[in-house]
Amino acid sequence: MKMELSLETRAGLPDALRVLVDEYPRDGWQAHPNFNAMVQFWLSRHVMFRTLHARLETETQSFLDRQITFEVYAPRLSHLAGTLLNELHTHHQVEDNHYFPRLMALDDRVAWGFELLDADHHAMDGLLDGAANAANTTLHTQEAGPFLAELERFGRLLDRHLTDEEELVVPVVLSSGFVG
Secondary structure: OOOOOOOOOOOOOOHHHOHHHHHOOHHHOOOOOOOOHHHHHHHHHHHHHHHHHHHHHHHHHHHHOOOOOHHHHHHHHHHHHHHHHHHHHHHHHHHHHHHHHHHHOOOOOOHHHHHHHHHHHHHHHHHHHHHHHHHHHHHHHOOOHHHHHHHHHHHHHHHHHHHHHHHHHHHHHHHHOOOO
8 A cells, every 4th residue: 555645745646546537537427327316415525524614714814804703703613613523523434434445345446545545534633633722722812823824734635635535436436336
């Protein structure tokens, strides 16, 4: 397995894992006959994660720009951060324990990619903890600058992971007809 491709350093999936996404490019996914409700739901979760992250950044910047007060910002921060972090943690557990082991068995050419994604999830545990700690610090100190910096780093790595996961999982599903 090629685990030197850490979430922190990679710019995308390596060519060896792109074999199926090259056969099933993103722009044709929804039209494919094996694009099913499970894939649609799973992708919608990724959209939700990206949307929650973007809202957190927007709310935090609005607070820093004094467009909203701390009394308005604090409950939004608590709700949005709690939802994002809890939902991501649950999502990763379901993938690691249910979907990835089954998807891994469907195509030997990309099986090690699911180990890479599992390693991402372990790396993201630290990111989730860091984001939670930064949010809690902001709630206690009313200093949001460090939290915004943490959000920017978190968002970059979250998007890298979600994009790579999509480009591995969806083509495996499309090629195999996996329904979950």
